[in-house]
Amino acid sequence: MRPPRLLLTVFVIAICSARLWHTTVGDESSSELDVGRGHLKPFGFQRDPTETTEELDYVPHPVVFYEKYVKPHKPVVFRGAAKMSQAYHLWTEDYIRKEYGNLTVRLEGKSEGDSRVPRGEGGILGRDTLDHFMRNYQSMNAYVISQVPGPMEKDVAIPRCLLCGSFARGIQEVHLFMSAGGGRTLIHQDPYENVHCVFNGTKEWLLIDPKQSDLVYLSRDSLQEFGGYSEVNIDAVDLIKFPKIKDVKFSHVTMNKGDCIYMPSGYLHQVRSNGYMNSAVAIWFSFFTKTHQFDSSDCMVGDSTESLRSIDFKPMSQVDVLWKYDGYSDLNQGHMDIYVLRTVLLTSADEDGKIWLEPFTVHFLQVHDDEEVDDGDNDDVSDEVQFMREQFIHLLDPDGRGYVTVEEINSLTIDQLKTLLLTFDPTDVSNTVEFEYSHISFEEIINLTEKLLESGDKFLGEDFVKRYVNDIGGTAQKADEILSALGASRDEFVTKNMVQMNIEQAVEKFRLARVHDPTVEHMWFEHLLRHDEL
Secondary structure (H helix, E strand, O other), rough: OOOOOOOOOOOOOOOOOHHHHHHHHHHHHHHHHOOOOOOOOOOOOOOOOOOEEEEEEOOOOOHHHHHHOOOOOOOOOOOOOHHHHHHHHOOHHHHHHHHHOOOEEEOOOOOOOOOOEEEEEOOOOOOOEHHHHHHOOOOOOEEEEEOOHHHHHHHHEOHOOOOOOHHHHOEEEEEEEEEEEOOOOOOOOOOOEEEEEEEEEEEEEEEEEOOOOOOOOOOOHHHOOOOEOOOOOOOOOOOOOOHHHHOOEEEEEEOOHHHHHHHHOEEEEEEEEEEEEEEEEEEEOOOOOOOOOOOOOOOOOOHHHEEEEEEEEOHHHHHOOOOOOOOOOOOOOOOOOOHHHHHHHOOOOOOOOEEHHHHHHHHHHOOOOHHHOEEEEEEEEHHHHHHHHHHHHHHHOOOOOOOEEEHHHHOOHHHHHHHHHHOOOOOOHHHHOOOOHEEEEEEHHHHHHHHOOOOOEEEEEEHHHOOOOOOOOOOOHHHHHHHHHHHHOOOOOHHHHHHHHHHHHHOHHHHOOOOEEEOOHHHHHHHHHHHHOO
């Protein structure tokens, strides 16, 4: 069992004298003497790296990998392991455009924390074709963070350490990263175990043992989730606001083209990407708990020496990954872990080994809505939530007994667990083509029309489009759609009366759009903490 995840209460320490001095004295060298080394400098400048991360020039057998690294929650670098992937040898700008240019990938801002979602080909928010991206990525404030599109799977090798036992049955998803370099992450921890491999460029990793969680100022949400991030600005660390950062001990790892690193779930790290073209993949797989333990029964068949040799790298196209992406439609990225679902069910059993499904769904399958606080009365929740619960119960208990046994939960197949999960964990809105309806609030649109009407009783449609794109961060296509619902086009005027008559219809899709709700994840996390599973 791995060490329990340490929780953090974020303390923002206000030092009155330091704040007063900081506002009155502008000399940076004096500031550093008084506040500490590396004030307002990038994270990592506050002290020298004092920790080390083990490095291997080979990838171990899965059983060895589990015992030496996964079980003790210990990062390790596999030098040269990414050379087994065709991507290492083939991925150039021209090759990607020629072979995969028509595929669609997901975009984010180059720096984590950017509120603006980039627009790709056709102006679609958060999506782009690889052809358009590779032609423009050097000047775009965007990078690809997407599931690997299906046709590209043959170029990505899954390392031998993940090809048998519970590892092989728990590869959740494989993320593709592509950028022009210069991207950086916040200090964060991932919700899954991770093997990260670099095909182009380099990456600088700063690794922080999670026992130091109390020093990195994790966000409030991070205290309730399997992943999490620090509120510290990693480009300019404010040691007055975040003084404990200077005490963080870390190791520094440079990953070169062709290297891989194992990063345990919950292990804190911060990454900077470099190089003209930077490409990499992250292979996310399930973590283990007291209930969900590592099974190596199919790893050592016959003579153990021979079985060590027989496990080798395989293309992703030949490996069972739980959530894949075809490269064209909505992504399946970011689902909760099916094995965590099984663990939550098993740890909810009574002394007779029964999980009573109605109280289970009432407690765990909720949405965060002040008007839908569930006291056990089905009349208190929406039809959508009630339908979700009924689906979940029917899948587990088609005969209507009211419960399911521990033995039945343990016998559920991967496909059955995925179907159960999807009843309450649909595709994240950020992975859909219609993400814009969820990303932009209908209030922002209404407020924009009110501002445009402040100087008169009408405004030009073209002005609305420009403000919608530049001020709110939407796309011209959706702006035109809103204008049409208001009864105008770009070269026509929208009157105050048109807004009053048509605004509700114009913003209806934005008002009704689904938003990401982390309530279920928070409840799972708290439940597993209480049962000492993390």
